[in-house]
Amino acid sequence: MLRRGELNKTSGARHKQSELTGVKGPLDTSSSTQEKPLLELHGLSTGYGETQVLWDISLHVMHGEVVALVGANGAGKSTLLNTISGLLQSWEGTIVFAGRDITRYRAERIAKLGLVQVPQGRRLFGGLTIEENLRLGAYTNRAGSARAIAADLERVYMLLPKLCERRKQLTHSLSGGEQQMCAIARGLMARPNLLLIDELSLGLAPNIVDDLLTAIDNIHRQEKMSFLLVEQDVQIALERAHRAYVLEGGHIVLSGPATDLLKSEKIRIAYLGA
Amino acid sequence: MILRTKTAPTAKAPSLKQREERGWLWSLLLGLGILGLIATIPWFGDSSALHTWTLILMFVILAQSWNFIGGFTGYSAFGNVAFFGIGAYTTGLMLLSHQPFWLGLIADALVAALFAFLLGLPVLRLRGHYFAIATLGIAEALREFVAVRDIGGGGGGLMSLPLPSLDAYVGFFYAFLGLSLLCLLITVFLTRSRFGYALIAIRENEQAAEALGVPTYWYKVGSFVLSAVPTALAGGLYAYWATGFDPDTVFNVGISAEMVLLTYLGGSGTILGPLLGAIAFEYASFQLQTSGFSLHNTLLGLSIAIVTIFLPQGCVRLIQEFVRKPAPQSTSAHRLIEGVRRVRRFIAANGI
Missing domain, CATH: 1.20.5 (Single alpha-helices involved in coiled-coils or other helix-helix interfaces)
Structure with missing residues (x-):
């Protein structure tokens, strides 16, 4: 469980941190219409080998926004995330991040710009300890110095105290929830401007998912970090996000404010079964 | 209450850090101690002991340098003997054209580094078995090439070099020892540095490493070159030391297999593993060989199987x-x- 008391005590210190990261996005998403989006996709299509998976995807994420990408199995959600983070090359279209065309960038260069992915299935460095995993998260050294990385580490431990307890434990011996925690923490250690989280809830008990989402909520509030959440669990995703896109068979079929989508008849019938 | 919760973790943290730091320091000291003991052999041992330990040190270097690509980066290169052969032939050719030995070694390192770089560009796009097979194939192709084109000039690639002076053999021994010391220091550096951690991250999960900003491709090529250079230098030293060799000796696929075995026996990706594995295995092997035991090679082969089944972690x-x-x-x-x-x-x- 997350200790809210502890979080409140240190929120002052973390406020300084968020100033350091230099995220100057608008605090309110409604006022952000004139602002340039942090991430913008235009007419993106891609696939594997001969098989096309995504058709003409356009979406955007504003500064400080939490956007959900929902859809059934095989809709192309993970493919889309992998294309954004550069692990997969796009066939057509453009990806613009923080004003820069990153369509042809390699994954490591994209990570350096502050667009970081928490991959599906966690993909931790199993033979290394939690702390080593977290330190590798700071590999791009966006924090700037060893001291700043150490401060980030403290901050992440404060946010997810369970990781601190087990910092010397090898990650392949962790439970699923702890591994997911570690994967998210590793993503945070990169000091992202935009964190892509692929299937946060996959294989986790509902209360653990709640804990993790609460942690993300806190980070979002305190750091004004943007999130793109890919979820199969539509209910969870729509409750937490500002806006959402619905992906179906490789096309975006629906988009809008999350609260509207949650109420929409189509979503209820297709995904929520009610 | 608040004070206590605040001081408890900070009091804990330094002690954890110290123990961590002591771990690699102990390994380094132990490694230096072992090499220091071996360094006394020319004073106490006879010429046959010198001969044996020169070869043991050569295998120590081969295992240590294989550890860079195989142990840290986790790419099972099965053709690293190619660099050994390239080193031997480059140094040999330099000696035959009346260049000094040290210049031959420099040329040997440069040629091997360039070759590893150019070879690494295509083969390091492969993974797992494909990478192993590709490197194995290239080493074999090189052996054939050297033999057919008769690079050594003695028929079938055989190369005969001028005899070094008799007291040079102690020099060879110390050259191998120095090279092995250098490899030990590089290994320690890898376990402590950002570069080394990036290699370990590639081994543990390449895609995740890439997503975190590790330039995986170039680091793999880098570790391949890093592993090639000491191997080639050992080949160059071996060439002059042995004075005569043919492609079947210096491009012997068995040497490639031995690099892997020695590293795994000791513990791949560790500081002392290749050093201890090579010393223990090669010493036992030489003892068996000199005792005239007829099943010597059978036993060695069997030990490979035993190690992989029972001690995959070394x-x-x-x-x-x-x-x-x-x-x-x-x-x-x-x-x-x-x-x-x-x-x-x-x-x-x-x-x-």
């Missing part, structure tokens, strides 16, 4: 498991139970 990890400090205030009975537990855990972890 001897160093086995030792590490047992020297971990027991919990404070535990009685000797507790320690005995804990010892038994560790044996069982180790066996279980190794899938027996």
Whole structure:
């Protein structure tokens, strides 16, 4: 469980941190219409080998926004995330991040710009300890110095105290929830401007998912970090996000404010079964 | 109350850090101690001991340098003997054209580094078995090429070099020793540095490493070159030391296999693993050979199988498991139970 008391005590210190990261996005998403989006996709299509998976995807994420990408199995959600983070090359279209065309960038260069992915299935460095995993998260050294990385580490431990307890434990011996925690923490250690989280809830008990989402909520509030959440669990995703896109068979079929989508008849019938 | 919760973790943290730092320091000191002991052999041993230990040190270097690509980066290169052969032939050709030996070694390192770089560009796009097979194939192709084009000039690629002076053999021994010391220091550097951690990240999960901003491709090429250069230098030293060799000796695929075996026997990706593995295995091998035991090679082959089945994590990890400090205030009975537990855990972890 997350200790809210502890979080409140240190929120002052973390406020300084968020100033350091230099995220100057608008605090309110409604006022952000004139602002340039942090991430913008235009007419993106891609696939594997001969098989096309995504058709003409356009979406955007504003500064400080939490956007959900929902859809059934095989809709192309993970493919889309992998294309954004550069692990997969796009066939057509453009990806613009923080004003820069990153369509042809390699994954490591994209990570350096502050667009970081928490991959599906966690993909931790199993033979290394939690702390080593977290330190590798700071590999791009966006924090700037060893001291700043150490401060980030403290901050992440404060946010997810369970990781601190087990910092010397090898990650392949962790439970699923702890591994997911570690994967998210590793993503945070990169000091992202935009964190892509692929299937946060996959294989986790509902209360653990709640804990993790609460942690993300806190980070979002305190750091004004943007999130793109890919979820199969539509209910969870729509409750937490500002806006959402619905992906179906490789096309975006629906988009809008999350609260509207949650109420929409189509979503209820297709995904929520009610 | 608040004070106590605040001081507790900070009081804990430095002690953890210190123990971590001591781990690699102990390994380094032990490695230096072992090499220091070996350094006394020319004073105490006879010429046959010198001969044996020169070769043992050569295998130490081969294992240590294979560890860079195989142990740290986790790419099972099965053709690293190619660099050994390239080193031997480059140095040999330089000597035959009346260049000084040191210049030959420099040329040998440069040629091997360039070759590893150019070879790494295509083959390091492959993974797993494909990478192993590709490197194996290239080493074999090189052996054929050198033999057919008769690079050595003595028929079938055979190369004969001028004899070094008799007292040069102690010099060869120390050259191998120095190179092995250098490899030990590089290994320690890898376990402590950002570059080394990036290589380990590639081994543990390449895609995740890439997503975190590690330039995986170039780091793989880098570690391939890093592993090629000491191997080639060992080949160059071997060439002059042996004075005569043919492609079948210096491009012997068995040497490639031995690099892998020695590293795994000791513990791949560890500081001392390749050093200890190579010394133990090669010493035993030479003893068996000189005793005239006819099943010598059979035994060695069998030991490869035994190591991969029973000790996939190597001897160093086995030792590490047992020297971990027991919990404070535990009685000797507790320690005995804990010892038994560790044996069982180790066996279980190794899938027996």
